[in-house]
Amino acid sequence: MTIKRRMFLKGSLAAGTVSAAVSAGLLAPGPVLAAWNKTAFEAKTVEDALQSTGLSDAADSGDIKIKAPDIAENGAVVPVTVSAGMEGVETIAILASGNGVPLTSSYTLGPGADPFVSTRIKMAKTGDVVAVVKAGGQVYMGKKEVKVTIGGCGG
Amino acid sequence: MAKKSIKVRAKAKGDVTTVKCLINHPMETGLRKDKKTGKVIPAHFVQEVIGTHNGNTVLAAHWSGGISKNPYLSFKFTGAKSGDTLNVSWTDNNGGSDSLDAKIK
Numbered sequence: 001m002t003i004k005r006r007m008f009l010k011g012s013l014a015a016g017t018v019s020a021a022v023s024a025g026l027l028a029p030g031p032v033l034a035a036w037n038k039t040a041f042e043a044k045t046v047e048d049a050l051q052s053t054g055l056s057d058a059a060d061s062g063d064i065k066i067k068a069p070d071i072a073e074n075g076a077v078v079p080v081t082v083s084a085g086m087e088g089v090e091t092i093a094i095l096a097s098g099n100g101v102p103l104t105s106s107y108t109l110g111p112g113a114d115p116f117v118s119t120r121i122k123m124a125k126t127g128d129v130v131a132v133v134k135a136g137g138q139v140y141m142g143k144k145e146v147k148v149t150i151g152g153c154g155g
Numbered sequence: 156m157a158k159k160s161i162k163v164r165a166k167a168k169g170d171v172t173t174v175k176c177l178i179n180h181p182m183e184t185g186l187r188k189d190k191k192t193g194k195v196i197p198a199h200f201v202q203e204v205i206g207t208h209n210g211n212t213v214l215a216a217h218w219s220g221g222i223s224k225n226p227y228l229s230f231k232f233t234g235a236k237s238g239d240t241l242n243v244s245w246t247d248n249n250g251g252s253d254s255l256d257a258k259i260k
Contacts, residue, residue, distance in 0.1 A: 104221030118229035
């Protein structure tokens with residue numbers, strides 16, 4: 001696993017870059033349509049990923065609904081739907097805590113967009129699907145455990 | 156790309172338009188090995204998906220290899236009516252891209 005990851009991270013993506021960016025702390029939350037957040041998409045833990053997307057210190061909220069199966073037979077395709085009950089949602093991020101790279105996707109919602117996204121993610125093993133929602137400057141978080149019988153990351 | 160890689164279905168119901176799209180893409184994480192050769196299959200995944208309606212970006216999705224192969228994305232927005240055009244485009248980490256205009260039903 002480590003060797004493979006090294007190859008994935010080869011060159012400019014050396015571990016130093018990542019940790020430097022993380023230790024720099026709260027990279028300011030990007031403006032709408034920010035560039036693809038390399039640091040966040042390489043972070044190895046849920047906390048690091050959230051910090052580098054500016055979504056740290058999330059408060060648990062019951063207003064975030066995550067629709068995902070309780071048991072996913074095939075971790076390569078886990079349908080996940082996230083909807084939030086708050087007003088003025090700007091960002092939704094979906095993370096799978098058991099994955100090597102937990103941040104699967106983040107969505108920037110434009111004006112008029114409903115706080116709703118649905119997609120299919122890969123899950124390496126049983127873990128929580130974490131949805132983080134930013135609304136009106138506040139960060140909220142919801143999670144749901146999904147049991148995976150066959151992992152979907154790697155071969 | 157010769158063949159369209161995006162399928163979009165957008166439907167307006169009352170105020171809300173529901174958009175469902177399917178993209179044809181391998182979504183390789185860069186961690187998987189080719190079973191025959193033992194070589195690592197290089198990462199190849201969609202990084203960005205953007206839905207635009209009347210010049211407004213409705214949704215910008217940033218993805219990693221953690222999204223399933225042939226990804227599916229659904230979102231909802233208000234402010235569109237039947238007959239409007241919705242543009243969906245994607246870009247992957249190798250610079251590949253595609254874009255499609257779909258009519259909202």
